[in-house]
Amino acid sequence: NESIVIKGKRFLVLKMIGQGGSSKVYQVLDQRNQLFAVKYVNLEEADAQTVESYKNEIEHLNRLQQYSDQIIKLYDYEITNSYIYILMECGNLDLSTWLRNRKTVNPLERKLYWKNMLEAVQTIHKHGIVHSDLKPANFVIVNASLKLIDFGIANCIQPDVTSIMTDSQVGTLNYMPPEAIKDTSSQPGKASSKISTKGDVWSLGCIMYCMTYGKTPFQTITNQITKLHAIIDPTHEMEFPDIAEKDLLDVLKRCLVRNPRERISIAELLEHSYLKLQS
């Protein structure tokens, strides 16, 4: 097995967890047999904007460490002209893989994960970051809680081909808010005026919908254009089959409101009766 040296510390590579264009995530062991995740980014083909976006992501990840346990722990990083190594806490599994493998979700587990997701996203919003591309693959399970692994600032990661990803989470439209689709003011890659923290609420609502009904609201529509029209079409009624947890049903209905101004906020979601832990 090969080894990686970061800031003079040697790590043994156990396996590759995932890979994207020019980045890879490995599971590694340090000399004391502690498990870590290392994100490797090859900068040889990267343009200046990409390099800048990765540096920006690392700076934010580093700065937000102290504010929430629901942000993945960053231990060290090494940036050179040809590569970046980011040493982080390793999760047991990402939420996308976990959701696909789990047929039913335990209601208490779902409630705890929801609280973790809200806290993580509230933290980045408090520091002026809107993710705008939240999906299950952005969260990993560490022991019993969920942690956010990226802020949507740098390019994203494609899980390893061996983990057969059917609806590969990269570039999926299933979590996209209507205002991002309707937004005419934005050029590709530019932050648009329409994207607000409420866009992340819609995406979180889609994740919770999936944890409740086993699929995202528009997953059955396979034609991508038809899907986009359904997301923005107010006459396309989303289905909310009846469930025992009426509070959860209310959360889903309030997150999946097409008008971002009428959509519930993260602060209101954290006060919602669904999170009162009596049940």
Ligand SMILES: Cn1cc(Nc2nc(NC3CCCCC3)c3c(C#N)c[nH]c3n2)cn1
């Ligand atoms: C499947 N699986 C995932 C883990 N754990 C894990 N995956 C991480 N990224 C994965 C890369 C591929 C897509 C899914 C996320 C990171 C990480 C970053 N970035 C920082 N810590 C991590 N821990 C164990 N199995």
